[in-house]
Amino acid sequence: DTAVSQTPKYLVTQMGNDKSIKCEQNLGHDTMYWYKQDSKKFLKIMFSYNNKELIINETVPNRFSPKSPDKAHLNLHINSLELGDSAVYFCASSQGASSNQPQHFGDGTRLSIL
């Protein structure tokens, strides 16, 4: 019973391509997040949705576009991939509008740009 699942686990593609990563959670949470973890292991927030509404949009190139069709899903589409996009992307979820709830992470998607 995977709580937060991401697909694909690995993504190897060429510069300039467009790709998507999907995320689903079965915890009943109403808030979902996308993080980027670079080679130095720094985990940086990119986007967050609460009940399908965008609530956090960090300084991220507009080549990155999140989409939340419902509160259990948050997908990430990336256009015109660049070498610097190589990283591990983690999806996470948490419950409620309160800020004191811990986050639960998916297994990550390792994106490698050739």
Add this chain to the structure above:
Amino acid sequence: QKEVEQNSGPLSVPEGAIASLNCTYSDRGSQSFFWYRQYSGKSPELIMFIYSNGDKEDGRFTAQLNKASQYVSLLIRDSQPSDSATYLCAVNVLGTYKYIFGTGTRLKVLA
């Protein structure tokens, strides 16, 4: 100044010792504090969270929070080689959904 700071390590401790991991944060509005463990190539998993000043214990783990000094720490008693991982401190600021992570401290427990 970084918003959440951790010593990157590695912090090496012998098996059975107490490992002490520290984290400082800059925003006084921070109200929730989390410790995550991340094994190499894996996702972060929650170890503990703490909201109030003082100590909170869970098994071999103790989180300590001092809001006046703006630091939070994690103690691991009777350290085991399986505790070897990177420990991430995360802070949430009151009234926001944003969780800010430190860069993590790599812990090595030597058998």
